[in-house]
Amino acid sequence: MRTLTSQVLVIIFGFALPGGHCELLVSALGPTRVDTTAGSQVTLAVSFSGAPDPAFTWFKGPLPVVTWTIGSELLPDIAQSHREVLRLEPNGSLTFLNVPSEYSSIYTLEMTKSGLGTASLNFTLRVFETFRNVSVRLLPETVTEGSQEFTLQYHMLHGVVEQQLWFFHGRPIQDHPRYSVQLGSLTVQRPNRNDTGRYVVSLNNPFSSETAHIDVTVLYGPDEPRVQVRPAQDFYLWGDSLTLSCRADGDPEPTAEWTFGGQTVSPGQTGVISLTHVQTTQGGDYTCTVHNQITGARRHKSITVVVYERPRGSPLCWLRSEDQVRLQYGCRWSGGTPPARLHFPDLTNSSGLENFTLTVNASNHLDGAGVTCVGVHPAGDHTCNVTASSPKDFLPAVGTGVDSEGKIVVSIHCVSEASPPTVVSWYRGGQAVVGDGAEEDIGDDTRRLRLRHRNVSVLLLHNYTCTCSNPLGSRSRDIHLQGPAIAAFALFPHEDGTIVTLTWEVPPTSIVTGFDIQMSGPDLPGANRKRSPDTYRTIFSKPGSARSADILELDPKSTYRFRVVPRALMSEGPPTAPHRIGPGEGLSGAAIAGIAAGIPCSILFLLLACGLVYFLVRWSGIQSRQTRYPVSRAAEKVVTPQTQAPSPPAYNRLHQTPSSLSVAPPSFVPPPPVRVATTV
Missing domain, CATH: 2.60.40.10 (Immunoglobulins)
Known part of the structure; x- marks a missing residue:
């Protein structure tokens, strides 16, 4: 019962964590558009995730042809007319054996699982035959100028045509009112002398191609060239x-x-x-x-x-900063004959050839405004765009490592989205960082500050500030480095209980070079020495870039506790709160003593409760059996001075006939009260 309760709690805890979401997914293990030749074998390969043993249905167009449930002992249900061709693989993939050309169609896979909805995937299968013995003939055989039309038809022994192209004098025949291209033929309306020449038909499919030609002569009289x-x-x-x-x-x-x-x-x-x-x-x-x-x-x-000669490529726009005060817009489009003319219509009327630059003072109205460069050339006009923007808010990125000398290396990156690109300035405690020493180094692009020291405490002494600026403005962010710490820690057990996966996160500015994975409980197989199962010991370590660890060969019947200790070389950070896996640990000695002392008290309390209930029942029964007598007015005044005794009922008025009670009843004097004791 405890094991079942633990499993239920683990399941509930797993779904309560972020990311505890199930979704039925199906995907193709290859292209969804498949071309093949007739008589070959082809497989529409799929994979699925999100739920075990879903139900599959394959459709050929709107017609279902195969149904099955993954893992079922029953054979797949394949349509009778398709059993010679279709085979279903154990993972739901569909295989075609000796596929005929008529199996070209759209195939749809629908996967369902109770509680998770439906997932579907479409495949297009095209089956082609190769071409053989293609020829072209002319109808009619003699063509004269002014006749109505002539037609070219191609014939073949067998083959499946995906594309047909007609050529005249080696040039593709384009759409024209005089040409009518249909499947298998080309018709020329109102032929004239210019239609004399060689006509070529090119037939293609993904697996074969074939051409055939015919020479056509249109007879005509002499004319101007x-x-x-x-x-x-x-x-x-x-x-x-x-x-x-x-x-x-x-x-x-x-x-x-x-x-x-x-x-x-x-x-x-x-x-x-x-x-x-x-x-x-x-x-x-x-x-x-x-x-x-x-x-x-x-x-x-x-x-x-x-x-x-067309200029090479397309116009290239760029934006630079001049002295961090002015903006220089540039546009280049070279290599053309004649040379391309370039200008920025949004900024000025001036222009230049092939390579044009324009310098303007930075102003707020240029921040976020797109500027277009127009390149003019006889081959076609083209444009490029560039937008100046001030630095945006950004988050510094902190990375930690260890160099070959055994020093902690902390890299701080500050990058702000801006155009032109920003220049980064670094400050330590309000003073500019030169960054040319062994302990502080600024990268060539000014965006990276690298700190080196053997003692993490020294790295935590100062606060750093990075400022990203360009002619349109600047943005600054403060960086407060932290010692080794872990922000989040979670444990995920595998189904059989022999493996657990630990995951953790690190605060963005924490300095961590490694992690110690610690455990309490029975020793793992292969441990060098036995230790007390109630103490935490380091079972292995992970580098600072790690965010997860797998612990193998656990005993499902034993209880283990795990925690992670962050390190910055020899400095340890606070360990994480431990996570436990395994059955319950049983009751402690104090709990057993408390239960033993509580049993007699519980029995005594139960006996007293039963006696009280019995007393109340007996007292209620005696009260119901006692004779109730009228109370005299004297007693009534003593006992209930605010209530008057009711008068006897008028029997004659009730029955309307004489009776023995029609005479007023004698007055009744109650006996003196008697004290009664009841024993329970």
Whole structure:
């Protein structure tokens, strides 16, 4: 009974602590979007926490296909039509064996546990087949300019298409009113001479890709040459790729060549050149010459290609402090052709090229105000923002360690959020800290003060102050270092009672280099020497950075007490209040003596109570059996002078008939009172 009570108290104490909250959680052990090939094996892996043995249900779309309770001796309930493919793992994961392509779907796992609600997780499974024997055909086989349309259709032996892309002359076919792209076909409305060329279809899925092409010739008569650049843009950026094409109408098709700067640049006479990774030096006029080999006619047409170089990245804004009095706003966006122009429209009308700085006096209206730098370039305008802000309130961070010389090292960090970044000043007892000695050292960024000494008492003698400042203001915080101390201490036993976990926290400004874990009770296995179980002894130590400790190999039938003693080298702080684990300790000798003395007193009190109850019952019965006589007026006046005796009832008036009581009854004189004694 004591053990059960202790377990209940431990459970209640555990849930009373911060963080005593249960929540049913389910998560994926891999991606939730799974692609696989037909005929393979794939697993939708999950894990859960928050409750043991929850109930699982897997859905394929809206249809439940598998149900089971984790740890149940019953086999999972798998839908009849899916038993050849689906398998449920012991942890609730779903495995597909030799998965067909029709098993592509959204699978949902719902996990339930009484009292904890429902947790769910969605997976997307896509099953693909590889492509084989892809070909494209033209309908109709002969295309003439002015006909209604022609259609390109692709066929394959088998495969699952996730994406299809059509290309014309190596360029992707974009949305256009004349092009109609559907699954399996490309239709060209109102074909003309410009539709002559090679059409390529690219079929893709995550596991295979295939391309097929067809050459289409649109018959047309002679016409003026057309010069095109694709993609068609007002200008091109450094590194872009573009294609120049020159076509002349005629049958047969005339030849064409391109010249740039007086030099022939086309590789042949097809009238198409591709410029990949174009440079700024390649900008200028390109001339196409079309020659009909049969007629001998020549025609010329030029096009201008403009190439700009985009500035690298995006504009970069920065803010600096000048003499801790003025603010210097800066903006940089370099590497462009032409150079980018930069300015701060919120501060001034002036501007600069590529790298622009502006210095202004610090003022309150700039505190928290965002300032935008606008970069202007033909490739596109871009902006960056910077906000000046005064230092915000902050909390110093204190860390403790031990250096190679065995000295205590206390590092105090003071960082305040501000823009431009703050400069930190340190004070000890109101005097500035130089920080260039062995015992006091200020870091290069001024944000860290490091103190060194062998005696923790010396470190506690002074109070320190850090001040973070920039041109817009300053903030200060005082640091009062404390000796070794522990702010919170808790004990968490494991289920079998052989392991406990101790956790503790340390005050923010406490100097702690280590902890002694102490225990009273039976010695742990492997102890070097036996000691009294009622005394505390250190079983092991932890470094100053530790906040928890595990004690193993405990006897569940024994009682132990644990506490933690903070240390700063050889100086000890106050130990924590002890926590106990194990069954009750039994009654002490004083308690047993008290119980022994109390038993006779309890019996005597019980007998007196029974006698009193018996007396009251007897007295009440005797009073109820005594004859009650009318009281004379004399006695009435003596006993109850304020109450009058009631007159006899009027019997004739009650019965309305003569009776023996119709005559007034004789007066009655009561006998003298008799003293009666009752023995209980």
